[in-house]
Amino acid sequence: MRIVVPVKHVPDIHSDRTFTDEGRVARGADDGTLNELDENAIEAALQLVEGLDEAERAVSEVVAVTVGPPEADAALRKAFQLGVDRAVRLTDDALAGSDVFGTAKAIAAVVRTIAADGQVDLVITGMAALDGLASVIPALVSSELGLPQLTLATRLSVEHGQVEIVRDLDGVTEVLSAPAPAVVSVTDHLNTPRYPNFKLIMAARTKEITVWDLSDVGLEPSQVGAAGARTAVLSSAPRPPRADVQLVTDKGEGGLALADYLIRNDLV
Numbered sequence: 001m002r003i004v005v006p007v008k009h010v011p012d013i014h015s016d017r018t019f020t021d022e023g024r025v026a027r028g029a030d031d032g033t034l035n036e037l038d039e040n041a042i043e044a045a046l047q048l049v050e051g052l053d054e055a056e057r058a059v060s061e062v063v064a065v066t067v068g069p070p071e072a073d074a075a076l077r078k079a080f081q082l083g084v085d086r087a088v089r090l091t092d093d094a095l096a097g098s099d100v101f102g103t104a105k106a107i108a109a110v111v112r113t114i115a116a117d118g119q120v121d122l123v124i125t126g127m128a129a130l131d132g133l134a135s136v137i138p139a140l141v142s143s144e145l146g147l148p149q150l151t152l153a154t155r156l157s158v159e160h161g162q163v164e165i166v167r168d169l170d171g172v173t174e175v176l177s178a179p180a181p182a183v184v185s186v187t188d189h190l191n192t193p194r195y196p197n198f199k200l201i202m203a204a205r206t207k208e209i210t211v212w213d214l215s216d217v218g219l220e221p222s223q224v225g226a227a228g229a230r231t232a233v234l235s236s237a238p239r240p241p242r243a244d245v246q247l248v249t250d251k252g253e254g255g256l257a258l259a260d261y262l263i264r265n266d267l268v
């Protein structure tokens with residue numbers, strides 16, 4: 001089984017975020033990390049391979065893929081620490097300013113290139129990138145690849161080439177299935193990502209990352225980046241500090257003060 005896991009390098013969500021003059025997220029060289037929700041996607045891929053018999057496992061691989069500048073290697077190194085077999089970074093000056101459509105086109109082109117030397121059975125993504133929070137890349141990638149999409153999985157299994165997920169929606173639980181190859185996005189309820197072990201942490205430092213540019217994956221500069229973008233950030237500004245903060249010190253009647261606040265502000 002061959003599984004590709006697109007992973008995103010995102011700014012540390014606990015850091016103060018700023019924007020460039022063009023309205024883009026300012027990305028420092030050192031403050032980025034693997035998008036936390038992508039750890040669930042990696043874990044799902046590793047568990048599927050670990051569940052195979054020995055012969056199938058021997059010919060299986062999990063490939064982490066990122067689209068981004070050299071700093072994005074930090075996300076791939078973390079993916080290696082968790083246990084992926086291979087890592088690919090697509091990078092090109094022309095990718096700067098890509099919107100969700102350009103990013104999805106780029107990820108799909110990498111998947112197609114990997115599939116050129118053997119079928120990719122599954123593309124497993126996280127449910128959102130914690131910086132952009134568009135949650136739309138999995139759907140766009142499946143559309144680019146012409147593959148079925150099974151999104152927001154809280155359970156995932158693959159039997160005899162059939163992919164099945166459970167999807168918990170508001171008051172409804174859906175069971176969906178599609179033939180592989182398919183694109184699956186997983187929630188953080190699917191599993192608990194493993195901690196990297198010492199051996200993998202050490203090995204991850206020196207593992208080779210394959211670096212491709214647009215010509216390696218058959219894309220033209222006009223299809224991605226600012227040139228191919230269908231959306232634009234018109235403006236961006238830091239959120240103003242909250243003016244109406246009311247701190248209640250609980251001396252035994254904090255609950256009453258809270259209830260009073262909710263009633264006064266028509267919040268019940």
Ligand SMILES: Cc1cc2nc3c(=O)[nH]c(=O)nc-3n(C[C@H](O)[C@H](O)[C@H](O)COP(=O)(O)OP(=O)(O)OC[C@H]3O[C@@H](n4cnc5c(N)ncnc54)[C@H](O)[C@@H]3O)c2cc1C
Binds near residue numbers: 023065067095233
């Ligand atoms: C080089 C580059 C430059 C960009 N420049 C701009 C810009 O100037 N202005 C702007 O508005 N946007 C820009 N973007 C797009 C922006 O980063 C979006 O956040 C991105 O398109 C994906 O949307 P999202 O992060 O909300 O993903 P979501 O749809 O929330 O992510 C869902 C899942 O998709 C996968 N995924 C998402 N992004 C990537 C990725 N890059 N590589 C691998 N897997 C991924 C992950 O598995 C993730 O969990 C750029 C993107 C790239 C790659």
